[in-house]
Amino acid sequence: CSRKNTRNASLHPLWQSPLTIPGGTRQSPINIQWRDSVYDPFLKPLKISYDPTTCLHIWNNGYSFLVEFDDSTDRSIIVGGPLENQYRLKQFHFHWGAINDWGSEHTVDSKFYPAELHLVHWNAVEYPNFEEAVMEGNGLAVIGVFLKLGARHEGLQTLVDALPAVRHKDTVIEFDVFDPSCLIPSCPDYWTYAGSLTTPPLTESVTWIIKKKPIEVDEDQLEAFRTLLFTSDGEEERRMVDNFRPLQPLMNRTVRSSFH
Numbered sequence: 001c002s003r004k005n006t007r008n009a010s011l012h013p014l015w016q017s018p019l020t021i022p023g024g025t026r027q028s029p030i031n032i033q034w035r036d037s038v039y040d041p042f043l044k045p046l047k048i049s050y051d052p053t054t055c056l057h058i059w060n061n062g063y064s065f066l067v068e069f070d071d072s073t074d075r076s077i078i079v080g081g082p083l084e085n086q087y088r089l090k091q092f093h094f095h096w097g098a099i100n101d102w103g104s105e106h107t108v109d110s111k112f113y114p115a116e117l118h119l120v121h122w123n124a125v126e127y128p129n130f131e132e133a134v135m136e137g138n139g140l141a142v143i144g145v146f147l148k149l150g151a152r153h154e155g156l157q158t159l160v161d162a163l164p165a166v167r168h169k170d171t172v173i174e175f176d177v178f179d180p181s182c183l184i185p186s187c188p189d190y191w192t193y194a195g196s197l198t199t200p201p202l203t204e205s206v207t208w209i210i211k212k213k214p215i216e217v218d219e220d221q222l223e224a225f226r227t228l229l230f231t232s233d234g235e236e237e238r239r240m241v242d243n244f245r246p247l248q249p250l251m252n253r254t255v256r257s258s259f260h
């Protein structure tokens with residue numbers, strides 16, 4: 001995908017909040033320049049163990065659609081990789097574009113993918129709840145997975161089939177069994193860097209783990225994302241597209257890779 005200068009997400013109504021928080025030194029998303037990333041032989045493989053029955057519901061929160069999980073126990077966790085502790089799965093969501101030329105939040109060598117999946121986890125070893133973890137430098141760990149146009153993704157289809165039920169902001173549907181590991185590439189390679197939430201409160205509390213390999217989804221599945229609405233039932237409809245934050249300055253950060 002080539003970078004389009006018509007990508008005016010920074011002017012998008014979604015981003016009333018400041019593009020970069022004043023004094024922010026580790027904001028997300030960023031461009032990952034492959035040749036500038038540094039192989040770290042001490043990075044461990046990321047261990048992912050999700051219990052599909054911890055899945056609760058899908059809801060449209062007016063930014064994206066989120067699949068939320070029961071994070072009251074350690075049944076769905078990640079450990080290893082760059083992480084000192086184990087982190088509990090809270091939710092996953094996506095960012096996507098109006099067209100296939102852009103949509104991801106992170107870029108690789110300035111290339112955009114049409115969409116990006118984020119699996120949000122929090123450090124339940126050191127913090128009592130998610131809200132507190134959101135405010136701490138090592139509070140969150142988000143796995144990022146790029147989506148590229150290709151073959152239909154059967155695991156994603158069960159999610160896509162539920163989207164009409166959450167078309168409007170603040171609608172929710174029960175979704176009681178789903179294993180999100182089917183959305184994560186089997187290739188173990190990832191980049192990792194210290195960053196932030198890409199939506200308010202934009203806190204600098206995220207250890208980002210960005211998978212090198214994308215997953216493939218087909219055009220119909222991307223189009224299904226674009227049928228969602230930012231707006232509530234009864235409001236003038238605004239299609240939920242381009243729900244990504246513009247790229248932020250790398251500043252004094254190094255992106256590490258788990259691979260040569």
Ligand SMILES: CCCCCNS(=O)(=O)c1cc(S(N)(=O)=O)ccc1C(=O)O
Nearest residue numbers: 118120131134142196197198199200201
């Ligand atoms: C207590 C305030 C939490 C705000 C952030 N919530 S979150 O689940 O971490 C999240 C992360 C992200 S992101 N892109 O992973 O930073 C996007 C949306 C949300 C959300 O709340 O919808």
Ligand SMILES: [Zn+2]
Nearest residue numbers: 093095118198
């Ligand atoms: Zn996100």
